Amino acid sequence: MRVLIITCAGMSTRFSKSVGYNCLKCIYSDKDIKQSILYKSIMNNVSYFDKIIIVGGFKFDDLNKFINKYFEDLKEKIILVDNKMYAKYGSGYSFWLGLKQAFDYETSEIVFMEGDLYINEKEFKKMCEINNNIVTTNYDEITASKAVAFYIDLSGKIHYIYDTKHNALQIDEPFFSIRNSGQIWKFIDIGCLRYICNNLLEEEKKGTNLVIIQKYFEKLTEKQYIIFNFKEWINCNTINDYKLTVRQSSK
Known part of the structure; x- marks a missing residue:
């Protein structure tokens, strides 16, 4: 069974500020709801995945209404999870x-994506069809204000770096290369992923999603994962980013 996890529980602070009112950015649209980030993420991937798990939190009622209104025919496929600690x-x-929800099924592979991303549909499907562990990259400039970055050390291990305050990034060891993360990952060793989740400390659960991701990929050698580059990729942090996704998807 193929499972897609989309997380969109965050408070959308930067996006709401750019719009002028509090809103859940993944379901925001200025005209056509089909131009919302989440609508595209679901419709572009519904044929490939057996289950789509969406984790919400902030404005959860709005998210629930959105799913019930526009995806009523996919109730068996879309699973909505409420993160009350968002x-x-x-x-x-x-x-x-x-992940806890995904482990309830006979899951053979899990793709995880953050809920504020616009990805070219063909590129995403190409990535999904690769039978391997995958970390993704994009070609945007690496800046502390926006980027989730990762570097590869001299032994070939991946290390993620991210500043929740968006101020600065720091690396304290020699490295082979540094990349801007595409913020999408594919996991094929479900047993390993389950073990990591079952043994997380309570404090680790409260951190960023990179805690689990780092623990998984640091166990792998260079031959056990591939790096996939997205050429068309937008992280939707502000209303201007959203408008760019509309222009890109209209091409």
Whole structure:
């Protein structure tokens, strides 16, 4: 069984500020709801995955109404999970909740994506069809204000770096290369992923989703994962980013 996990529990602070009112950015649209980030993420992937797990939190009622209104015919496929700790815990708790749900099925592979991403549909499907563990990258500039970055050390191990305050990134060891994360990952060793989740400390659950991701990929050698580059990729942090996704998807 193929499972897609999408997390969109965060409070959308930067996006709401750019719009002028509090809103859940993944379901935001200025005209056509089909131009919302989440609508595209679901419709572009519904044929490939057996289950789509969506973890919400902030404005959860709005998310629930959105799913019930526009995806009523997919009730058996879409699983909605409520992260009631979204305001206190980090993004890792949403990912952990989504994984707990995924482990209830006979899952053979899990793709995890953050809920504020626009990805070219053809590129995403190409990535999904690769039978391997995958970390993704994009070609945007690496800046502390926006990027989730990772570097590869001299032994070939992956290390993620991210500043929740968006101020600065720091690396304290020699490294082979540094990349801007595409914030999408594929996991094929479900037993390993389950073990990591079952043995997380309570404090680790409260951190970012990179805690679980780091623990998984640091166990792998260079031959056990591949790096997939997205050429068309937008992280939707502000209304201007959203408008760019509309223009890109209209091409």
